[in-house]
Amino acid sequence: MENAAWLEERRKGIGGSDVAAIMCLNPWKTPFRVYQEKRREVEDWKGNEATDWGKRMEPAIRQWYSDQTGRPVRLPDKIIFSTDHPFMLGDLDGFTDDKRIVEIKTARSGRGWGEPGTNQVPDYYLLQVQHYMINTGYPITDIPVSIAGGSPELYVVEADP
Numbered sequence: 740m741e742n743a744a745w746l747e748e749r750r751k752g753i754g755g756s757d758v759a760a761i762m763c764l765n766p767w768k769t770p771f772r773v774y775q776e777k778r779r780e781v782e783d784w785k786g787n788e789a790t791d792w793g794k795r796m797e798p799a800i801r802q803w804y805s806d807q808t809g810r811p812v813r814l815p816d817k818i819i820f821s822t823d824h825p826f827m828l829g830d831l832d833g834f835t836d837d838k839r840i841v842e843i844k845t846a847r848s849g850r851g852w853g854e855p856g857t858n859q860v861p862d863y864y865l866l867q868v869q870h871y872m873i874n875t876g877y878p879i880t881d882i883p884v885s886i887a888g889g890s891p892e893l894y895v896v897e898a899d900p
Contacts, residue, residue, distance in 0.1 A: 745830075748818045750777050752828040755870040759863035766863070793845040796885060800843045801833060803891045804883040810835040821874040829874040838877045842868050844884040852884065855892035860884075865896060872898040 753761065753773075760768040775781040786794075801812050812833035821827040833841035844864065846852065853859020860868075860882055868880035882894040 745818070746783055749828065749830070750779070752820065752826045753870075754818075754828050754830060755867035755874075756830075758866045758870045762866065764862050764866065789845075789847065793843075796845050797832065797843050800845070800883050800885055800891050801841070804841060804843070804881065804893070807883075807893065808835075808881070810837065810839065812841050819874055824873070827870065827874050829871045831871060831875075834875070834877065835881075838875075838879075840868060840871050840875060840877050840880040842871065842880055842882050844882055846884055846886045849886045852886060852892075852894070855894065857894060858896045860894050860896065868896050869899060 756765075757773050759765040760773045761770045763770060772781070776783070804810070805812050812835060814833055815831050819829045819831065821829075831840055832843045835841065842864070851861030858865075864882065868882065872878065872880060878898045880896045882896065883891045884894065885891045
């Protein structure tokens with residue numbers, strides 16, 4: 740989806756990355772900023788070096804995940820909207836045939852991350868993936884993450900209704 744069309748779709752509801760900001764748990768964005776973005780009161784955020792690097796690394800981390808788990812990762816062709824809660828939307832990094840969401844991350848530090856294989860991830864990512872699991876009905880999100888440029892590690896978060 741083209742960037743302008745993607746941004747317009749995101750304005751139609753609350754996305755996974757909006758949830759932590761709305762709950763004052765996002766260190767980079769406030770609830771008021773989310774409100775302003777949805778109403779087009781501020782210029783769209785263009786990203787930064789960290790988000791650019793994350794986008795560049797995403798295909799490599801996706802392939803690593805697939806190699807490690809044996810699960811091919813499907814790429815969604817659009818933003819998804821919840822049928823039960825139409826204001827909830829999700830822009831997934833990927834999903835698997837056995838109903839797992841794959842949410843790829845890069846992090847500059849290990850702050851907030853527990854031991855690999857656990858569900859101990861920063862709260863703002865935990866809220867994001869719980870939001871996505873509500874949208875999709877999928878029971879598990881796998882979060883492959885490269886921390887400080889290191890080899891990826893895998894975290895697994897189960898849905899918590």
